[in-house]
Amino acid sequence: MKNTTEQVESPVQLPNKKKTLRGHIVEIVSDSGEGAQKAGQSFGAISAKMGNGVWTVEIIPADIQPPARTKESASGIRIRLGSETVTNAGDEADLVVAFNEVVPYARIEQKAYREGTLFLIESKWGEDNNKAVRSSYAEALEDFRNRGYRVYEIPMEKECLRWAPNAKKGKNMWVLGLLCNIYQRDLGLAEGQVRQTFRKKSQEVIDSNLTLLKAGYGWAEENLDFQFDIPARKAEQELVVMNGNEALSLGIVASGIEVCSMYPITPATSTTHHLAEYIEKAGGIVHQAEDEIAAIGFAIGSSYAGKTSVTVTSGPGLALKTEFIGLAVMAEVPLVIIDVQRGGPSTGLPTKVEQSDLLAVLYGQPGDTPKIVLAPSTIEECFQFVILARKIAEAFRVPVILLSDANLGTGVQPFPRPSIQPEWLAAPIDQSPWKENGKPYGWDPQTGLSRRPVPGQPGGEYTLTGLAHSEEGKVTYDPDINQRASAMRSRKLAAFGRTLKPPVVHGDEEGDLLLVGWGSTRGAIEEAVDRARELGAKVSSLHLRFLSPMEPGLKDIFRRFGKVMTVELNYSDNPNDPLITPENRRYAQLAWMLRASTLVDIDCFSNVQGQPIRPASILQMIRKELNL
Amino acid sequence: MFGLNTECILDLDTTRQYFTLDDYKKGTARWCPGCGDHSVLSAVQKLCREEQLPPEKTVFVSGIGCSSRFPHYMDTYGFHGLHGRAFPVACGVKFRRPDLHVFVVTGDGDCCSIGAGAWLHAIRYNMNMTVLLFDNNIYGMTKKQTSPTSRMGTISNTHPHGSVLPPVNPIQTTLGVANASFVAQTADWVRGHLYATIKAGYEHKGFSFIRILVRCTHFMNELANEMISNKEHLIMLSHEQGINPDEATLKMFARQEAHDPTDIHRARQLAESEEVHLGLFYQDKNAPKYDQYGAHNLGFGVDQRMAAINAELDRFAV
Numbered sequence: 001m002k003n004t005t006e007q008v009e010s011p012v013q014l015p016n017k018k019k020t021l022r023g024h025i026v027e028i029v030s031d032s033g034e035g036a037q038k039a040g041q042s043f044g045a046i047s048a049k050m051g052n053g054v055w056t057v058e059i060i061p062a063d064i065q066p067p068a069r070t071k072e073s074a075s076g077i078r079i080r081l082g083s084e085t086v087t088n089a090g091d092e093a094d095l096v097v098a099f100n101e102v103v104p105y106a107r108i109e110q111k112a113y114r115e116g117t118l119f120l121i122e123s124k125w126g127e128d129n130n131k132a133v134r135s136s137y138a139e140a141l142e143d144f145r146n147r148g149y150r151v152y153e154i155p156m157e158k159e160c161l162r163w164a165p166n167a168k169k170g171k172n173m174w175v176l177g178l179l180c181n182i183y184q185r186d187l188g189l190a191e192g193q194v195r196q197t198f199r200k201k202s203q204e205v206i207d208s209n210l211t212l213l214k215a216g217y218g219w220a221e222e223n224l225d226f227q228f229d230i231p232a233r234k235a236e237q238e239l240v241v242m243n244g245n246e247a248l249s250l251g252i253v254a255s256g257i258e259v260c261s262m263y264p265i266t267p268a269t270s271t272t273h274h275l276a277e278y279i280e281k282a283g284g285i286v287h288q289a290e291d292e293i294a295a296i297g298f299a300i301g302s303s304y305a306g307k308t309s310v311t312v313t314s315g316p317g318l319a320l321k322t323e324f325i326g327l328a329v330m331a332e333v334p335l336v337i338i339d340v341q342r343g344g345p346s347t348g349l350p351t352k353v354e355q356s357d358l359l360a361v362l363y364g365q366p367g368d369t370p371k372i373v374l375a376p377s378t379i380e381e382c383f384q385f386v387i388l389a390r391k392i393a394e395a396f397r398v399p400v401i402l403l404s405d406a407n408l409g410t411g412v413q414p415f416p417r418p419s420i421q422p423e424w425l426a427a428p429i430d431q432s433p434w435k436e437n438g439k440p441y442g443w444d445p446q447t448g449l450s451r452r453p454v455p456g457q458p459g460g461e462y463t464l465t466g467l468a469h470s471e472e473g474k475v476t477y478d479p480d481i482n483q484r485a486s487a488m489r490s491r492k493l494a495a496f497g498r499t500l501k502p503p504v505v506h507g508d509e510e511g512d513l514l515l516v517g518w519g520s521t522r523g524a525i526e527e528a529v530d531r532a533r534e535l536g537a538k539v540s541s542l543h544l545r546f547l548s549p550m551e552p553g554l555k556d557i558f559r560r561f562g563k564v565m566t567v568e569l570n571y572s573d574n575p576n577d578p579l580i581t582p583e584n585r586r587y588a589q590l591a592w593m594l595r596a597s598t599l600v601d602i603d604c605f606s607n608v609q610g611q612p613i614r615p616a617s618i619l620q621m622i623r624k625e626l627n628l
Numbered sequence: 629m630f631g632l633n634t635e636c637i638l639d640l641d642t643t644r645q646y647f648t649l650d651d652y653k654k655g656t657a658r659w660c661p662g663c664g665d666h667s668v669l670s671a672v673q674k675l676c677r678e679e680q681l682p683p684e685k686t687v688f689v690s691g692i693g694c695s696s697r698f699p700h701y702m703d704t705y706g707f708h709g710l711h712g713r714a715f716p717v718a719c720g721v722k723f724r725r726p727d728l729h730v731f732v733v734t735g736d737g738d739c740c741s742i743g744a745g746a747w748l749h750a751i752r753y754n755m756n757m758t759v760l761l762f763d764n765n766i767y768g769m770t771k772k773q774t775s776p777t778s779r780m781g782t783i784s785n786t787h788p789h790g791s792v793l794p795p796v797n798p799i800q801t802t803l804g805v806a807n808a809s810f811v812a813q814t815a816d817w818v819r820g821h822l823y824a825t826i827k828a829g830y831e832h833k834g835f836s837f838i839r840i841l842v843r844c845t846h847f848m849n850e851l852a853n854e855m856i857s858n859k860e861h862l863i864m865l866s867h868e869q870g871i872n873p874d875e876a877t878l879k880m881f882a883r884q885e886a887h888d889p890t891d892i893h894r895a896r897q898l899a900e901s902e903e904v905h906l907g908l909f910y911q912d913k914n915a916p917k918y919d920q921y922g923a924h925n926l927g928f929g930v931d932q933r934m935a936a937i938n939a940e941l942d943r944f945a946v
Contacts, residue, residue: 049946196943239946246944253937258926259724282936283928285921287723290749294716297709297746301720304707305687305728309720323710414946420937422930455705455721455728458684463699463706475700 018227023082025090029107030099031068032061032075035172040077042176042193046185048241048414051232053086056412060351074106083231087523091616093117097175100125101140110611115148123153163215170212177216183228187217237416244382244408245271248338251386252310256426258284259309261299263292266350267406268314268340292320300328303335305455307426308393310336315344315357325399326365327466334393341405343610352610353406355519356570358589361401362548370490373548375403377522380415382408387424396492397452407520407612434460440473448491493549500546502553507533507540510560513625515541517567518590521613525567528618537626555598566591567618568606651683652676654703664816664842665695665762671823675830686729689718691738694769695762698733712743715750722755726923730757736777737767740796751805753918754835761798764844772847798839799909800899809834809915812908815841817856820877821906828871834917865907
């Protein structure tokens, strides 16, 4: 480990130490509570600021304080760096920093590492007082070497103790310094990032962490025999870097929404943590309701009496909100519902990614409940789509559901800084007298659209009801009126659909195989397609952002490919499994919808392993499909 | 008066006429003849006229059940929503629009059974709204099932041999929740008292919880007759800070008892006693109000909002 031959001061003078790469994947794994995520998020932000493409994703244990030195305790983060834009978490890691020898096994189970992965491990366990710990460490190191990892033992705690009394608290910043040296990050930027991270803490805490950052940086400089340079492209535009949940939060305020009504649920809640920090300065409030049902009820009450409000939830919360979503559709109350999807069914995998709520949002309510469903596919779209959703909700007088997921929610990526437009912010509530002949639902027969009276408008008095109602808002059990009202609510989707353009194919417009995805999988799918095309495969991909109604022209696009297949993170039967036949096979959720709407025999490639889908696994599937 | 709402001075409209009872009436109430709900409707319409509440500034929020049809009979804004969910909706309305007069109309099933969770929290939020709990001790709309407030032994379609649990006591429950600020009880057949109680609730700047004993003459006729005929059974709580109906109404009560509505311990004892007390059990004018928590943060100007968003974006800038 110790580099004894090179005693030169600057890495610039060390051409044999430094290696230039197009990209690298780094992981930090620790026991829960050791701050690996904070170190990794900071590292990602610093790299983005330097102009690198970055994607980070957290490794989150299920419990707050699981027993230390167990696989269950594995907590951490993956940071993928590139010279170009990075759109997904990638395949196996190239470099790992492990705070002990046990936690990496949680990631080894996920096949997160490969032969040749650089493995930087805390060495103190080899000198532990407990014999069992010492032998566990020795065995693990032997195993790591047998797996082909390049192991470096790093005296993390020992070094930290030279600078700080409690090494457990600051080890993560020492590791951040270590990584900053290995990847030649700008130390000034790193210091700024540490100040930002600890901005709510005392100066003492900030100083201590800055000292550890520099100590880690210096230690790597003197003791490691490798460095990597990932050339950055100086950004032409001003960039911001954040995770998908923060982007949703900023989108909420930029959309003019003033009331966010929520109940805590993983992995959606961090959206509202961020929002609660600053929404009051921008004019608005986060209401923490007593339960998921009350959260949406409050949002609907607030929307009914004013501007569109938002509620933020995840799978189990969405299930509880079902009845109110039906009411919002029936009574035509504008509303934005953000669902940061997690693994299901039931409480499922709270911290893991899945795209399993698509059919639930579309068909979860009794009765016919047409609504608009959007799925952002990048962090930037998380921001933009809230603004879009609020506009659609008000123009079409309908709930709009935004399907994000844990991968987007915790993934951090830089994107061009949005230029906030005054017209995004909603206009003041109309309180002028109501002129629509007393009709609160004066449906336009062509589009189903109608204007909405808001309390305070004289002459607009009506009683909103979830019962079948006429244009006048009167309760009616007249069969013709219910048929017509249902048609009018459905017509709004068709009218909205007319505003959409056909989606753009990634790759050639015809070929042997077309992959169709939605939501957070876009980066991985497109990367796999690009790699396959370099190998000569005639494969393209299509990514859908609008799921209800869907973008037009899909059947025409599908017709130009030999085979069409969805790539999704939800369950589908493997056609080779026992008892599964082409007739009884249960398809992935988008595949169901596309098969039904296009009558094309669409296949699917999906899993529910709770992990972001890897480009390599998609590439492998493409090669199998095309016999490459 | 004259339709002026001082909370929203921009809406000042001196040409507006005086609102009459007819301005608040809509359609024909579909409750059974003899149902106690009719007299509550009349009392509320009278209150609206007496207070000259602008119909466009008044919202009645209800859940599901016989009583929850109430908003359909008021020519104001109304929200006839989901079973048990009137409170969250009403809180959202009031939170976003502190200038609106908000009333909640709910029943014993709606409030004390399916909506019990939201009820407890609405008490705690203490937002400025008037809550009318129509308690007829039975499920009427779904045709006579046991309600959470049905007396033990009540014969119903779900308990043909008599209900087996003691009932929920809504006054006792409300008095047990932190931040309760106005807790009163009245009855549909004591009209002067009913009106005076609703008016006192309306005037209270907080969550005014009024349990109204309502007769269901269709399914619970025996109980209804018993309640009306047994004058000894009702005790009126009297206090200068309490509910003070007109002289004629006072004469209807054979029994009166002095009760200071700031004394929550005595209020709880009264709520738990075997006898039925009408009047103001408890009032705390200074309890924290959730609507004050949010109101000042709404309706910012465009410049202020854009500045705040851009300042936040700066934090994420590369």
